[in-house]
Amino acid sequence: MPNKVQVPRISDAVAATLERRILEGSLKPGDRLSPERELAAELGVSRPSLREAIQKLASKGMVHSRQGGGTYVTDALESSFSDPWQDMMGNHPNLREDMLEFRRMLEGQAAEWAAERATDADLQRLEKSFATLTAAFEADDTEKRSAADIAFHQAIGDAAHNVLIGHLSGALLRMMHDNIRLNLGELKSVPAASRLLMSQHAAIYNAVRERKPQAARSAAETHIDFVRETLAQTLRSVARRETAERRLHTDFSSS
Numbered sequence: 595m596p597n598k599v600q601v602p603r604i605s606d607a608v609a610a611t612l613e614r615r616i617l618e619g620s621l622k623p624g625d626r627l628s629p630e631r632e633l634a635a636e637l638g639v640s641r642p643s644l645r646e647a648i649q650k651l652a653s654k655g656m657v658h659s660r661q662g663g664g665t666y667v668t669d670a671l672e673s674s675f676s677d678p679w680q681d682m683m684g685n686h687p688n689l690r691e692d693m694l695e696f697r698r699m700l701e702g703q704a705a706e707w708a709a710e711r712a713t714d715a716d717l718q719r720l721e722k723s724f725a726t727l728t729a730a731f732e733a734d735d736t737e738k739r740s741a742a743d744i745a746f747h748q749a750i751g752d753a754a755h756n757v758l759i760g761h762l763s764g765a766l767l768r769m770m771h772d773n774i775r776l777n778l779g780e781l782k783s784v785p786a787a788s789r790l791l792m793s794q795h796a797a798i799y800n801a802v803r804e805r806k807p808q809a810a811r812s813a814a815e816t817h818i819d820f821v822r823e824t825l826a827q828t829l830r831s832v833a834r835r836e837t838a839e840r841r842l843h844t845d846f847s848s849s
Contacts, residue, residue: 608639608647616656616667617757623669627657690825697766698818701747704763705798705814708753709807716753717803723749724799731792744768746795750802750814787824794820 615621627633627648634644648665651657655670712720723746730742744767751763794817801810 604639604643605646605650608637608644609650611637612647612651613656616651617761619752619757619760621667623667625667627665627667691822693766693769694818694822694825697763698815698822700759700763700766701750701818702811702815704751704754704756704759705802705810706807707756707759708750709802709805709810711755712753712802712805716749720746720749720753720799720802724795727795728792731788743795746799750798753802790820791817 612621612627621627628636630641630644634641637644639647648657652659652665656668657665658668659665708716708720723742727739727742727746730738733739747767748760748764752760754760794813797813798810798817801807801813
């Protein structure tokens with residue numbers, strides 16, 4: 595019958611609901627889905643319908659089951675973008691500059707939209723991530739600083755309420771994790787650097803919280819400009835040290 599109404603399957607509706615949560619970042623890579631009984635009750639569906647929905651997501655590579663129990667969200671949405679670029683960044687250092695240029699554009703727009711669109715829940719999350727970032731910078735732990743830095747910028751990206759910005763910014767930040775950690779490690783020897791970085795993060799945070807879109811964009815762009823320059827200085831410093839160590843090794847070998 596050409597005019598027959600197509601009633602969607604319950605499992606399709608459940609799969610769409612879970613997929614939306616993954617897209618919007620409510621469920622993140624590595625998150626474990628609630629136990630089957632709890633999730634079925636939350637969604638108001640039977641456990642067989644829920645299992646069928648999860649199988650649909652698994653076939654798309656968006657979730658997977660682990661040995662020992664539990665279903666987890668994969669990083670399929672981001673790894674398909676980041677994996678080949680991650681390998682190329684290691685072989686082509688000049689790509690870092692292009693990545694940072696792209697990150698400047700992306701995070702500037704994300705901060706502007708976050709200032710316009712952030713909900714009360716977004717602002718609460720941003721406040722928590724900024725407090726964690728502040729505490730991490732006060733501690734002498736580069737790994738914690740790097741993780742807190744990434745979490746803060748991810749909170750800005752999610753508050754922009756554009757799923758592509760949220761996932762792309764997350765992929766870029768994870769790709770550049772080693773560079774961020776290296777950069778922060780080098781900057782520890784520069785007394786004013788930590789203060790400058792925190793003032794930049796504070797400017798982004800305050801502009802978003804005060805709902806000043808242009809100020810938020812400007813603050814985010816200023817921050818990335820600073821990161822680009824300091825990363826370039828870091829790479830030059832590392833290259834100089836490596837050159838000096840090779841010369842020293844050659845001198846000892848020839849003596």
